[in-house]
Amino acid sequence: MFRQVAARILPRSIAAAARPFSTDVAAASAADEAFTEAWKKVIPNIDPPKTPLSFMAPRPPTASSIPSKLTVNFVLPYASELSAKEVDMVIIPATTGQMGVLPGHVATIVELKPGVMSVHEGNDVTKYFVSSGFAFVHTNSYADIIAVEAVPIDQIDQSLVQKGLAEFTQKLSSASTDLEKAEAQIGVDVHSALNSALSG
Amino acid sequence: MASNAAVPFWRAAGMTYITYSNVCANLVRNCLKEPYKSEAITREKVHFSVSKWVDGKPQKPIIRSDTPEE
Numbered sequence: 182m183f184r185q186v187a188a189r190i191l192p193r194s195i196a197a198a199a200r201p202f203s204t205d206v207a208a209a210s211a212a213d214e215a216f217t218e219a220w221k222k223v224i225p226n227i228d229p230p231k232t233p234l235s236f237m238a239p240r241p242p243t244a245s246s247i248p249s250k251l252t253v254n255f256v257l258p259y260a261s262e263l264s265a266k267e268v269d270m271v272i273i274p275a276t277t278g279q280m281g282v283l284p285g286h287v288a289t290i291v292e293l294k295p296g297v298m299s300v301h302e303g304n305d306v307t308k309y310f311v312s313s314g315f316a317f318v319h320t321n322s323y324a325d326i327i328a329v330e331a332v333p334i335d336q337i338d339q340s341l342v343q344k345g346l347a348e349f350t351q352k353l354s355s356a357s358t359d360l361e362k363a364e365a366q367i368g369v370d371v372h373s374a375l376n377s378a379l380s381g
Numbered sequence: 382m383a384s385n386a387a388v389p390f391w392r393a394a395g396m397t398y399i400t401y402s403n404v405c406a407n408l409v410r411n412c413l414k415e416p417y418k419s420e421a422i423t424r425e426k427v428h429f430s431v432s433k434w435v436d437g438k439p440q441k442p443i444i445r446s447d448t449p450e451e
Contacts, residue, residue: 259424276389295405312405330406330421338414345412363394367401371408 243321247285253300255309255326262309262331263300270301271324273316274374284322291316293328295374297381308334310378312371339379346372 213232220229241252253271255263272281274296293314300307314328349368356362391401410421432442 295409310409312409313402329402330409332409332413332417332421336413336417338412338418341412345408359394360396363391363396364404366390367404368408371405372412375409375412 241321241323248322249284250322251282251284251286252323253326254323255298255300255328255331257328257331266300266302268300268302271326272297272299272301273326274298274311275316282316282318282324286318286322286324288320289316289318291318293326295371297334297374297378298326298328298331308378310334310337310375334378337375337379342372342375342379346376 213234216232217229250267251270253263253266253268254261255266270281270283272279273291274280274294275291276294277291279296280291293311293316295312296310298309298311300309309331310333311326311328312330314326314331316327317325319325345368349365349372353362353365353369356365389401392398406425410418410425413421428444428446430442430444432439434440
Protein backbone atom coordinates (compact mmCIF):
# COMPACT_ATOMS: atom_id res chain seq x y z
CA MET A 182 0.00 0.00 0.00
CA PHE A 183 2.77 2.42 0.94
CA ARG A 184 4.63 1.54 -2.23
CA GLN A 185 1.65 2.70 -4.31
CA VAL A 186 1.51 6.02 -2.51
CA ALA A 187 5.23 6.59 -2.93
CA ALA A 188 5.00 5.67 -6.59
CA ARG A 189 2.29 8.25 -7.16
CA ILE A 190 4.20 11.02 -5.40
CA LEU A 191 7.54 10.40 -7.10
CA PRO A 192 6.67 10.89 -10.80
CA ARG A 193 4.91 14.19 -10.05
CA SER A 194 7.98 15.75 -8.42
CA ILE A 195 10.26 14.56 -11.24
CA ALA A 196 7.92 15.94 -13.90
CA ALA A 197 7.80 19.26 -12.06
CA ALA A 198 11.61 19.47 -12.07
CA ALA A 199 11.62 19.15 -15.92
CA ARG A 200 14.87 17.29 -16.34
CA PRO A 201 17.06 18.77 -19.05
CA PHE A 202 18.13 16.76 -22.09
CA SER A 203 21.40 14.91 -21.76
CA THR A 204 22.73 16.74 -24.83
CA ASP A 205 22.36 20.16 -23.16
CA VAL A 206 25.34 20.08 -20.86
CA ALA A 207 25.78 22.93 -18.41
CA ALA A 208 28.87 25.09 -18.67
CA ALA A 209 31.49 23.58 -16.39
CA SER A 210 32.82 25.72 -13.54
CA ALA A 211 36.50 26.55 -13.55
CA ALA A 212 37.17 25.77 -9.91
CA ASP A 213 35.80 23.12 -7.62
CA GLU A 214 33.62 25.27 -5.32
CA ALA A 215 32.12 22.48 -3.27
CA PHE A 216 35.58 21.09 -2.52
CA THR A 217 37.10 24.45 -1.52
CA GLU A 218 34.08 25.23 0.72
CA ALA A 219 34.38 21.91 2.50
CA TRP A 220 38.17 22.34 2.86
CA LYS A 221 37.90 25.83 4.36
CA LYS A 222 35.38 24.61 6.93
CA VAL A 223 37.71 21.91 8.20
CA ILE A 224 41.16 23.43 7.58
CA PRO A 225 40.80 27.24 7.42
CA ASN A 226 44.52 28.00 7.78
CA ILE A 227 45.94 26.12 4.79
CA ASP A 228 45.12 27.03 1.17
CA PRO A 229 43.05 24.36 -0.51
CA PRO A 230 45.02 22.31 -3.04
CA LYS A 231 44.25 22.67 -6.74
CA THR A 232 42.01 19.98 -8.14
CA PRO A 233 42.34 18.67 -11.70
CA LEU A 234 39.29 20.79 -12.60
CA SER A 235 41.26 24.03 -12.13
CA PHE A 236 43.89 22.92 -14.66
CA MET A 237 41.33 22.26 -17.36
CA ALA A 238 39.80 24.96 -19.54
CA PRO A 239 36.07 25.01 -18.75
CA ARG A 240 33.73 23.69 -21.44
CA PRO A 241 32.33 26.64 -23.41
CA PRO A 242 28.65 27.01 -22.56
CA THR A 243 25.85 26.40 -25.03
CA ALA A 244 24.71 29.86 -26.07
CA SER A 245 20.99 30.58 -25.89
CA SER A 246 21.01 31.96 -29.45
CA ILE A 247 22.82 30.30 -32.35
CA PRO A 248 26.38 31.62 -32.57
CA SER A 249 27.57 33.10 -35.84
CA LYS A 250 30.69 30.97 -36.19
CA LEU A 251 31.51 27.31 -35.83
CA THR A 252 34.64 26.50 -33.82
CA VAL A 253 36.57 23.65 -35.34
CA ASN A 254 39.22 21.45 -33.76
CA PHE A 255 40.77 19.27 -36.43
CA VAL A 256 43.37 16.88 -35.01
CA LEU A 257 45.60 14.14 -36.35
CA PRO A 258 47.66 11.69 -34.30
CA TYR A 259 50.84 13.64 -35.00
CA ALA A 260 49.63 17.23 -35.31
CA SER A 261 46.78 19.57 -34.54
CA GLU A 262 45.74 20.93 -37.94
CA LEU A 263 43.13 23.40 -36.72
CA SER A 264 42.80 24.32 -33.08
CA ALA A 265 39.69 26.27 -32.04
CA LYS A 266 39.44 27.92 -35.45
CA GLU A 267 36.31 29.97 -36.06
CA VAL A 268 34.79 29.16 -39.42
CA ASP A 269 31.48 29.53 -41.21
CA MET A 270 30.98 25.94 -42.29
CA VAL A 271 32.73 22.61 -42.68
CA ILE A 272 31.69 19.87 -45.09
CA ILE A 273 32.79 16.48 -43.83
CA PRO A 274 32.80 13.14 -45.68
CA ALA A 275 30.50 11.09 -43.46
CA THR A 276 29.75 7.45 -44.28
CA THR A 277 26.22 8.60 -45.08
CA GLY A 278 27.50 11.18 -47.59
CA GLN A 279 28.90 14.72 -47.58
CA MET A 280 27.57 16.46 -44.52
CA GLY A 281 27.58 20.21 -44.03
CA VAL A 282 27.99 21.49 -40.48
CA LEU A 283 26.88 25.05 -39.74
CA PRO A 284 26.86 26.89 -36.40
CA GLY A 285 23.93 25.65 -34.35
CA HIS A 286 24.05 22.15 -35.85
CA VAL A 287 22.39 19.46 -33.75
CA ALA A 288 24.79 17.40 -31.66
CA THR A 289 26.03 14.51 -33.81
CA ILE A 290 28.66 11.82 -33.90
CA VAL A 291 29.60 10.65 -37.38
CA GLU A 292 32.06 8.14 -38.73
CA LEU A 293 34.04 9.47 -41.67
CA LYS A 294 34.81 7.65 -44.90
CA PRO A 295 37.83 8.39 -47.11
CA GLY A 296 36.94 11.68 -48.78
CA VAL A 297 37.36 15.42 -49.01
CA MET A 298 36.76 17.71 -46.06
CA SER A 299 36.37 21.40 -46.84
CA VAL A 300 36.60 24.24 -44.37
CA HIS A 301 34.75 27.42 -45.43
CA GLU A 302 35.82 30.71 -43.90
CA GLY A 303 34.37 33.76 -45.66
CA ASN A 304 35.50 33.31 -49.25
CA ASP A 305 38.38 30.92 -48.45
CA VAL A 306 37.88 27.21 -48.83
CA THR A 307 40.59 24.85 -47.56
CA LYS A 308 40.26 21.25 -48.69
CA TYR A 309 41.83 18.21 -47.06
CA PHE A 310 41.65 14.58 -48.06
CA VAL A 311 40.78 12.59 -44.94
CA SER A 312 41.58 8.88 -44.78
CA SER A 313 39.05 7.98 -42.08
CA GLY A 314 38.09 9.07 -38.61
CA PHE A 315 35.24 10.56 -36.62
CA ALA A 316 33.57 13.91 -36.22
CA PHE A 317 31.80 15.10 -33.09
CA VAL A 318 29.51 18.12 -33.24
CA HIS A 319 28.52 19.59 -29.90
CA THR A 320 25.56 21.73 -28.91
CA ASN A 321 27.80 24.74 -28.25
CA SER A 322 28.78 24.87 -31.97
CA TYR A 323 32.13 23.20 -31.47
CA ALA A 324 33.11 20.55 -33.96
CA ASP A 325 35.88 18.06 -33.16
CA ILE A 326 37.14 16.23 -36.20
CA ILE A 327 39.71 13.50 -35.71
CA ALA A 328 41.39 11.69 -38.54
CA VAL A 329 44.28 9.28 -38.83
CA GLU A 330 45.70 10.90 -41.96
CA ALA A 331 44.69 14.11 -43.70
CA VAL A 332 46.53 15.80 -46.54
CA PRO A 333 45.87 18.91 -48.61
CA ILE A 334 44.62 17.88 -52.04
CA ASP A 335 47.65 19.24 -53.87
CA GLN A 336 49.95 16.76 -52.11
CA ILE A 337 48.29 13.80 -53.84
CA ASP A 338 50.08 12.26 -56.82
CA GLN A 339 47.65 11.53 -59.68
CA SER A 340 49.71 8.80 -61.33
CA LEU A 341 50.14 6.85 -58.10
CA VAL A 342 46.39 7.03 -57.53
CA GLN A 343 45.64 5.67 -61.03
CA LYS A 344 48.17 2.90 -60.57
CA GLY A 345 46.74 1.97 -57.16
CA LEU A 346 43.18 1.97 -58.48
CA ALA A 347 44.08 -0.35 -61.35
CA GLU A 348 46.03 -2.63 -59.00
CA PHE A 349 43.23 -2.95 -56.47
CA THR A 350 40.50 -3.40 -59.08
CA GLN A 351 42.54 -6.28 -60.42
CA LYS A 352 43.02 -7.69 -56.90
CA LEU A 353 39.30 -7.44 -56.25
CA SER A 354 38.45 -9.61 -59.23
CA SER A 355 41.07 -12.21 -58.31
CA ALA A 356 40.45 -12.26 -54.53
CA SER A 357 39.38 -15.54 -52.98
CA THR A 358 38.98 -15.24 -49.20
CA ASP A 359 36.62 -12.79 -47.50
CA LEU A 360 39.53 -10.90 -45.97
CA GLU A 361 41.30 -10.47 -49.31
CA LYS A 362 38.07 -9.27 -50.88
CA ALA A 363 37.58 -6.76 -48.05
CA GLU A 364 41.13 -5.45 -48.37
CA ALA A 365 40.83 -5.11 -52.12
CA GLN A 366 37.46 -3.37 -51.69
CA ILE A 367 39.01 -0.92 -49.22
CA GLY A 368 41.78 -0.24 -51.74
CA VAL A 369 39.28 0.42 -54.51
CA ASP A 370 37.19 2.70 -52.26
CA VAL A 371 40.14 4.76 -51.07
CA HIS A 372 41.66 5.14 -54.52
CA SER A 373 38.38 6.09 -56.18
CA ALA A 374 37.82 8.66 -53.44
CA LEU A 375 41.34 10.02 -54.06
CA ASN A 376 40.61 10.12 -57.77
CA SER A 377 37.39 12.07 -57.37
CA ALA A 378 39.13 14.40 -54.92
CA LEU A 379 41.71 15.24 -57.56
CA SER A 380 39.19 15.80 -60.31
CA GLY A 381 36.37 17.35 -58.24
CA MET B 382 16.58 -1.54 -33.34
CA ALA B 383 18.09 -4.24 -35.51
CA SER B 384 21.15 -5.49 -33.71
CA ASN B 385 22.51 -7.32 -36.76
CA ALA B 386 21.88 -4.34 -39.01
CA ALA B 387 24.04 -3.70 -42.07
CA VAL B 388 27.56 -4.12 -40.74
CA PRO B 389 30.29 -2.55 -42.87
CA PHE B 390 31.82 -5.02 -45.33
CA TRP B 391 35.18 -4.97 -43.57
CA ARG B 392 33.61 -5.92 -40.25
CA ALA B 393 31.70 -8.71 -41.92
CA ALA B 394 35.02 -10.01 -43.25
CA GLY B 395 36.46 -10.08 -39.72
CA MET B 396 38.46 -6.84 -39.76
CA THR B 397 38.35 -4.42 -36.82
CA TYR B 398 37.87 -0.67 -37.23
CA ILE B 399 41.45 0.06 -36.24
CA THR B 400 42.80 -2.27 -38.93
CA TYR B 401 40.48 -0.68 -41.50
CA SER B 402 41.49 2.82 -40.47
CA ASN B 403 45.21 2.01 -40.58
CA VAL B 404 44.88 0.34 -43.99
CA CYS B 405 43.10 3.44 -45.34
CA ALA B 406 45.76 5.73 -43.89
CA ASN B 407 48.57 3.63 -45.38
CA LEU B 408 46.97 3.67 -48.83
CA VAL B 409 46.59 7.46 -48.68
CA ARG B 410 50.21 7.88 -47.57
CA ASN B 411 51.43 5.76 -50.47
CA CYS B 412 49.69 8.08 -52.94
CA LEU B 413 51.42 11.25 -51.89
CA LYS B 414 53.92 13.27 -53.92
CA GLU B 415 57.55 13.41 -52.90
CA PRO B 416 58.78 14.91 -50.46
CA TYR B 417 55.51 14.58 -48.50
CA LYS B 418 55.51 10.85 -49.06
CA SER B 419 58.90 10.20 -47.44
CA GLU B 420 57.99 12.48 -44.50
CA ALA B 421 54.73 10.64 -43.98
CA ILE B 422 56.37 7.22 -44.11
CA THR B 423 59.05 8.10 -41.54
CA ARG B 424 56.41 9.65 -39.32
CA GLU B 425 54.28 6.51 -39.20
CA LYS B 426 56.95 3.93 -38.43
CA VAL B 427 55.92 1.56 -35.67
CA HIS B 428 58.14 -0.38 -33.28
CA PHE B 429 56.76 -2.45 -30.47
CA SER B 430 57.39 -5.73 -28.76
CA VAL B 431 54.63 -7.92 -27.33
CA SER B 432 55.22 -10.75 -24.90
CA LYS B 433 52.71 -13.13 -23.40
CA TRP B 434 53.02 -13.82 -19.69
CA VAL B 435 52.69 -17.38 -18.36
CA ASP B 436 52.90 -18.20 -14.63
CA GLY B 437 54.21 -14.73 -13.84
CA LYS B 438 57.07 -14.94 -16.34
CA PRO B 439 57.25 -13.23 -19.71
CA GLN B 440 57.68 -15.49 -22.69
CA LYS B 441 59.77 -14.71 -25.75
CA PRO B 442 58.67 -11.31 -27.07
CA ILE B 443 57.33 -10.79 -30.56
CA ILE B 444 58.99 -7.71 -31.98
CA ARG B 445 57.09 -5.81 -34.65
CA SER B 446 59.17 -3.11 -36.19
CA ASP B 447 59.32 -1.00 -39.32
CA THR B 448 62.87 0.12 -38.58
CA PRO B 449 65.56 -2.26 -39.88
CA GLU B 450 67.16 -4.34 -37.14
CA GLU B 451 70.56 -3.00 -36.06
